[in-house]
Amino acid sequence: MPLCAAAALPHTPQLLVRPETEDRDMVLRVHAGYALVKRGLEAARPDVICILGGDHIEGFFLTSVPALAVYVGSTVSGKFDRYRYTFDVHEPLARAILEHGVKQGFDLAYSQDLALDYAFYVPLHFAMPEPRVPIVPLYVNAYLPPQPTPARCYAWGQALRAILDARPERVALLASGGLSHFPGSDRYGTPDYEWDRQMLDRLVAGRGGETAALTGEELDKAGNVEFRTWIALLGAVGDARAKVICYEPSWHHGNAIVTWPV
Amino acid sequence: MGLHYTFPPAAGYPLNHCLYRLKSDDAFRERYLQDPETTLRDAGLDAERIAALRALDRDRLIALGAHAYLVFMAGMRLKMAAAPQTFERF
Numbered sequence A: 001m002p003l004c005a006a007a008a009l010p011h012t013p014q015l016l017v018r019p020e021t022e023d024r025d026m027v028l029r030v031h032a033g034y035a036l037v038k039r040g041l042e043a044a045r046p047d048v049i050c051i052l053g054g055d056h057i058e059g060f061f062l063t064s065v066p067a068l069a070v071y072v073g074s075t076v077s078g079k080f081d082r083y084r085y086t087f088d089v090h091e092p093l094a095r096a097i098l099e100h101g102v103k104q105g106f107d108l109a110y111s112q113d114l115a116l117d118y119a120f121y122v123p124l125h126f127a128m129p130e131p132r133v134p135i136v137p138l139y140v141n142a143y144l145p146p147q148p149t150p151a152r153c154y155a156w157g158q159a160l161r162a163i164l165d166a167r168p169e170r171v172a173l174l175a176s177g178g179l180s181h182f183p184g185s186d187r188y189g190t191p192d193y194e195w196d197r198q199m200l201d202r203l204v205a206g207r208g209g210e211t212a213a214l215t216g217e218e219l220d221k222a223g224n225v226e227f228r229t230w231i232a233l234l235g236a237v238g239d240a241r242a243k244v245i246c247y248e249p250s251w252h253h254g255n256a257i258v259t260w261p262v
Numbered sequence B: 001m002g003l004h005y006t007f008p009p010a011a012g013y014p015l016n017h018c019l020y021r022l023k024s025d026d027a028f029r030e031r032y033l034q035d036p037e038t039t040l041r042d043a044g045l046d047a048e049r050i051a052a053l054r055a056l057d058r059d060r061l062i063a064l065g066a067h068a069y070l071v072f073m074a075g076m077r078l079k080m081a082a083a084p085q086t087f088e089r090f
Helices: A024-044 A091-103 A118-127 A150-165 A193-204 A208-213 A216-221 A227-237 B010-024 B026-034 B036-042 B047-054 B058-063 B068-082
Strands: A005-009 A048-053 A068-071 A075-080 A083-088 A109-111 A135-140 A171-176 A243-249 A254-260
Touching: A005 A024, A005 A118, A005 A227, A024 A118, A024 A243, A024 A254, A048 A091, A048 A118, A048 A227, A068 A091, A075 A118, A083 A118, A091 A135, A091 A150, A118 A135, A118 A171, A135 A150, A135 A227, A150 A171, A150 A208, A150 A227, A171 A227, A193 A208, A193 A243, A193 A254, A208 A227, B010 B026, B010 B047, B010 B068, B026 B036, B026 B068, B036 B047, B047 B058, B058 B068
Parallel strands: A005 A171, A048 A135, A048 A171, A068 A109
Antiparallel strands: A005 A254, A068 A135, A075 A083, A243 A254
16 A cells, blocks of 8 residues: 655654753744644554654664664563653564565564664654554664665665555654754754755755765764665655655754655 | 764773663663762773763763764763753653
C-alpha cells in the first residue's frame, strides 16, 4: 500500500525537558507544530509508524555500530530523565523490511533488544496519534563515523518505499532529527541556520532528490549529521514538494517540522 | 577545519564508556555524584582523565579521545540530576 503520511521532526531534548536557557514561547511553538503532525496522522489513520532515527550512542554504544539497522522485536523500551516509555513494534512489517532490504543488497543489522533513544521518543511523545499505533524503529548512524553516505541513505529510502508499497499496511514514515546543531562541539552556539533555510527552500521546491549528492563532510560542517534520516525519507517520497510546518531556530538548534504529500 | 564528530580512537574507549554510563546508566551516575573520584578510578580512568571529566573540560576530553556528543549529554544529564527542579517537563 502507498505511504499514508510523511513528515520530518526534531527531537531536541530541551523540547521535552526544558532548562531555563530555552525560550519557552519558542518551545511551545514547536509543540504546536508537533500537534499539527499528530492531527495529520490521526486523519491519515496509519496502521504503523516507521520512524527513521539517528541513535545518540544509546541503543548502540561502541560495542557495535551499524550503519543501517532495523529493530525487530515485539516491543521496544527506553528512558530519558524521568520518562519511561514502551512502544509496540509491528513485528511482521519490521521483519519484511529487514528481509527484503537484505535481498535488495542492503546489509542491514537488526536488534531485538536495545534501549530506544530519545531521538525516537521525543517526536512520538508529541505526535503519536490517538489511538496509538505500533512502530518500526529504523536506525541510520548519524554520530559515529564512518556514517553511511547521503547517496546510500537516499538509496535505502528508495528501497524502503518499494518494500512498503508492496505491503498491506498503511504506513506513516517519519524522520527524526535536524536541523543544524552541534551538540558537544565548539560550534554549539553558532548553528548554520543559513544552510537550513536554503535546504528548506530546496525541499519546498520539490528538489529533494538533490540531497543524494551531498557529502558527509558537508553535513558535518553544517551541523546536520542527523540530516541522513531526512535524506532516507526523501528517497522514499522523491521530489514531492515539502510543506514547512515550522522552522524555529533556538540559540543552538534549528528546529524544523516538515511534511510531504504522499 | 576538522570535522565535529570524528572516529572515536580505541585508546579513548574507557573514557567514552564512562561518559556513556554517566549519560545512560542511572546507578553509575548516582555513584559518580556520591563519590566521583572512586567511581571513575574503579572504572579504570587515570588521574588526567578523571580531572578532565570532573571539570567537564570539553576541549581536553576531546583531545583525550572523547566523543563530542557523549561529553555534551553526560554533562546535561549531570545538570538534570543535580538540579531537577530547574527543568520544565512536558
